Amino acid sequence: MYAILDIETTGGKYNEEGITEIAIYQFDGHRVTDQFISLVNPEREIQPFVVNLTGINSKMLKNAPKFYEVAKRIVEITEDCILVAHNSSFDYRILKTEFKRLGFPFKRKSLCTVELSQQLIPNMESYSLGKLTRALGIPLSDRHRANGDAMATVKLFKMLLNKDLDKIIVKDAIKVEQKSKIAPNLNSIIEKLPSDTGVYYIYNVDGDIIYIGKSKNIRKRIIQHFTGTNSKSKKIQKLVSTVTYERTGSELAALLKESAEIKANKPIFNRSLKRTIFTHALYSFTDKNGYINLKIDKSDSQEQSITTFNTKASGRQFLFKAVDEFNLCQKLTGLYDTRTSCFKHEVKECQGACINKESAELYNKRVNALIEKYNYVNKDMVIIDKGRDIHEKCAFLIENGTFKGFGFFDLNHQINNKAILKSLITPMENNRDTKHIIQSYLRRNKRLKLIELN
Known part of the structure; x- marks a missing residue:
């Protein structure tokens, strides 16, 4: 038996959100056997962007039941059921948080239709509920309202069950909160952590931060710290008193933070990361014949680099790919040491810049295309990445080649309006490390959306 649900919340700080609306459909795999739909008075402010998104405002909820008044019904309709939701980690976390406020431990197995869809219906353009259901021809009314989204999830889940004839994938995807062999004091810390991307802070009993890390799965990473057998892990296990975290959704945001x-904090177990995080860089210079040459060299703060690398090997690997992508000369990129033509010219894959056969003007256009792609000097642009939930995005603002900071938004007009965009951004320091992190991330993630600002 399944309990397919959708929850609308107030928005706001992580684990401080309140439920504004909930819809649950009990489903036996063939048909709906029970349902519960209700507005909920969250007893807290609703964020303005949430009001715009859902249409639910405080006035509508004034006479709605409070969570403790509907909690019993939620327990009854979900008992002995597997919770199913589109991005189930969000809905399940919200329910657990609300029950925890009541002093009630709420535990259920769960299934995520985002993850199931990615397995059973690969290569879709988007797995957001709205775009996915539209692409599959599933009707969706009252978007961003609990009942409409929950009913669409019922229809989507039914389609997924039909595709998975042997129910092997569905069974494998069921998430169970397993008992851990970790020490009880450490286990209690883990229970409070999300399986989301973000930054985490490990504190000792005196309240000092002893380690800061980032992970695409905070909970999983902390478990690794608490079960690790190396010297650093054992010291952390002995000294840890509490762990806090900040969800970012975007891995780039987590890396920068x-x-x-x-x-800023200089934790005792982060000493290896206090040093500069890159050793080599890509530089350009113009030779006596007017050709722009590229070279990988040790990083020098006095020189303007195109992009930076953790090692010389990773820099050379990047250059080999760039030579193919932009049809460049191996000799003029320092990859083929010769006084005559490069190897690629011998096999007719280089147009002859190495022996002055191709004009410097034509060759330099392609080199400049590479520099333009991998360097944001003097650029005004916004990098768009994942947000903290399915409805949100993260924006990174770069003005005149300077990183200004990042922030979260829900509506596209917020990033098209520069004044609004700046108000969403949390300022961050621009330095060589942040530049390296951003450039490395852009190289690794080809599908990031980049918007150039006027």
């Missing part, structure tokens, strides 16, 4: 927080 981790770097900034380590510099």
Whole structure:
């Protein structure tokens, strides 16, 4: 038996959100056997962007039941059921948080239709509920309202069950809160952590931060710290008193925040990360014949680099790929040491810049295309990445080649309006490390959305 649900919340700080609306459909795999739909008075302020998104405002909820008044019904309709939701980690976390406020431990097995869809219906353009159901021809009314979204999830889940004839994938995807062999004091810390991307802070009993890290799965990473057998893990296990975290959704945001927080707090177990995180860089110079040459060299703060690398090997690997992508000369990129033509010219894959056969003007256009792609000097642009939940995005603002900070938004008009965008951004320091982190991330993630600002 399944309990397919959708929850609308107030928005706001992580684990401080309140439920504004909930819809649950009990489903036996063939048909709906019971249902519960209700507005909920969250007893807290609703964020303005949430009001715009859902249409639910405080006035509507004034006479709605409070969570403790509907809690019994939620327990009854979900008992002995597997919770199913689109991005189930969010809905399940919200329910657990609300029950925890009542002093009631709420535990259920869960299934995520986002993850199931990615397995059973691969290569879709988007797995957001709205775009996915539209692409599959599933009707969706009252988008961003609990009842409409829950009913669409019922229809989507029914389709997924039909696709998974042997129910092997569905069974494998069921998430169970397993008992841990970790020490009870450490286990109680883990229970409070999310399986989300973000930055985490490990404190000792005196309230000092002893380690800062980032992970695409905070809970899983802390479990690794608490079960590790190396010297650092054992010291952390002995000294840890509590762990806090900040969800970022975006791995880039987590990397930037981790770097900034380590510099600011200097935790005792982050010593290896206090050093500069890159050793080599890509530089350009123009030779006596007017050709732009590229070279990988040790990083020098006095020189303007195109992009930076953790090692010389990773820099050379990047250059080999760039030579193919932009049809460049191996000799003029320092990859083929010769006084005559490069190897690629011998096999007719280089147009002859190495022996002055191709004009410098034509060759330099392609080199400049590479520089333009991998360097944001003097650029005004916004990098768009994942947000903390399915409805949200993270924006990174770069003005005149300077990283200004990042923030979260829900509506596209917020990033198209520069004044609104700046108000959403949390300022961060621009330094060589942040530049390296951003450039490395852009190289690794080709599908990131980049918006150039006027």
